[in-house]
Ligand SMILES: Nc1ncnc2c1ncn2[C@@H]1O[C@H](COP(=O)(O)OP(=O)(O)OP(=O)(O)O)[C@@H](O)[C@H]1O
Ligand SMILES: [K+]
């Protein structure tokens with residue numbers, strides 16, 4: 001079942017394997033009668049000239065259709081009515097392509113809407129008591145309680161507790177996920193259901209601006225903005241159209257002058273055949289379909305520009321914890337150094353973690369469950385931050401810290417303490433196992449601080465990630481892991497995951513600086529991350545993919561969200577991006593080549609009466625000028641319908657260099673575009689010439 005429609009949505013096509021890896025372009029795309037019929041009302045609505053302003057090529061066809069309609073009413077003829085009907089159909093097929101492309105998203109939106117239903121929310125008053133309010137009246141900053149069996153009333157971050165949550169309505173993944181306060185897995189989505197336990201959620205979204213609202217707008221296409229490439233192509237098509245309008249317009253006078261008078265009807269038919277109607281009609285459908293292909297792979301792209309950029313990515317930066325690893329770092333052992341008594345170390349470790357609401361902090365308290373240190377008076381909590389890489393507390397007469405080895409060592413030395421010799425080997429041992437070492441230190445009164453020991457936080461590399469990084473390498477994409485962890489841990493995990501490069505001990509600023517320097521080198525950068533500290537980097541990257549398990553800040557900053565939280569999904573994102581660029585290029589080539597060929601069908605037919613020499617051009621030997629013109633117009637319209645499936649599905653993509661892809665496509669679609677009209681128009685002529693009057 002496709003990700004975004006948990007219940008069988010009637011207008012979805014038969015694509016049963018949206019998440020199968022590496023089959024971009026290979027999945028069948030339905031383009032059945034049902035989809036066409038469902039899209040028809042919308043296609044008619046889009047015929048309004050105002051709506052067509054965005055597609056100048058099709059607007060010109062519509063103006064032509066109006067002109068031939070008027071002419072045919074004044075002076076009815078079989079040719080006139082045939083041309084008129086088919087010109088209208090040309091415009092309709094164009095709007096139909098767009099409507100069909102949009103229709104697929106509409107079905108998904110319908111199933112998402114179910115999540116927006118108003119529910120009862122248990123809002124906390126400042127005094128800690130509960131009040132019941134409708135979910136739609138919740139605002140940013142409100143605290144709500146959600147317990148097992150209840151729906152989360154709005155987007156937010158868990159500020160208290162741990163719970164398993166069923167997010168299948170949004171992600172399509174039926175296995176429940178853990179959501180907990182403090183860390184990078186704190187974000188919850190409104191409409192999803194808590195399966196166990198009790199959490200307190202701080203609402204982060206105003207009504208109408210939730211994640212699901214954004215998803216709906218996205219899949220419906222109402223937020224779709226044209227990409228710079230698309231705009232450039234549209235301008236080019238409009239210019240070509242303007243040139244042909246001028247050419248055909250002057251032909252009217254030239255023809256008159258040389259006594260080969262041509263009717264407005266025939267000239268309009270000629271114009272429509274010459275202007276790039278095929279690509280003009282399919283352009284926006286191609287873009288919408290690209291976004292849709294991403295959605296099928298459970299990736300939400302907030303901008304089409306990001307999808308295109310993905311087609312050109314050179315470097316992929318990944319955060320370690322939660323991106324390359326599962327991200328539930330848990331304390332597994334506490335090792336004393338410098339002759340510290342184990343009990344003293346454990347008590348200090350618990351003290352430094354009692355108020356640490358991160359998953360790491362909680363896992364330490366759980367590991368040392370039996371250890372009950374004496375409470376300290378006037379303790380002030382020192383919260384963990386990615387910049388200091390330490391946490392702990394300050395009390396009267398005592399300071400306790402835990403954090404990254406380099407950070408804690410720096411603190412100890414700065415306050416006049418020394419670092420015991422056996423610390424480095426202990427840190428090294430944890431790191432070589434791929435774990436995160438947290439060094440614990442304390443300071444009593446005005447004494448110099450002492451290093452007490454090391455906590456081992458374990459984390460596991462996500463399954464199958466290595467093979468996928470190899471695939472990325474084959475596509476010419478360099479992978480770099482950036483982490484706040486130390487160099488040894490970073491190297492061990494990097495080797496296990498198979499990334500090309502690592503940047504360790506990175507602060508959020510370092511992450512940002514690395515992206516900027518890659519971009520200055522002219523490279524297109526993608527970044528995958530999940531933490532609030534990744535947000536600046538996600539915003540700076542050309543393609544910023546936030547993990548759905550991540551924080552709201554990360555999801556807001558990036559331009560894509562992967563609902564499966566799989567960093568190797570970038571492979572598919574890149575393929576879809578490349579495929580989008582190739583499809584657009586291929587259909588443009590086809591369209592222009594096609595129009596050139598039609599020239600040969602129509603021109604001889606128009607002028608052969610006056611200039612018999614033109615007969616050499618009349619290679620197609622069509623039965624009569626009227627049948628030739630009609631056949632060309634009919635072919636011009638039918639080719640749009642014929643190519644809608646290709647525009648929606650995308651041309652076949654297989655990993656290879658950009659230049660060889662380009663060569664191959666120019667050959668197939670250029671030559672194909674030249675030949676198709678000759679065959680098609682000839683066949684149509686055989687049938688159309690049977691119609692009396694043509
Ligand atoms: N609760 C905590 N208290 C003290 N120190 C911590 C805590 N959590 C993490 N650290 C230390 O801070 C370092 C940076 O952690 P952070 O979560 O910011 O890493 P990051 O930059 O997001 O990279 P990654 O997610 O790849 O680990 C960790 O490697 C660890 O040494
Ligand atoms: K055309």
Ligand SMILES: [Mg+2]
Pocket residue numbers: 184319320321322530531
């Ligand atoms: Mg992180």
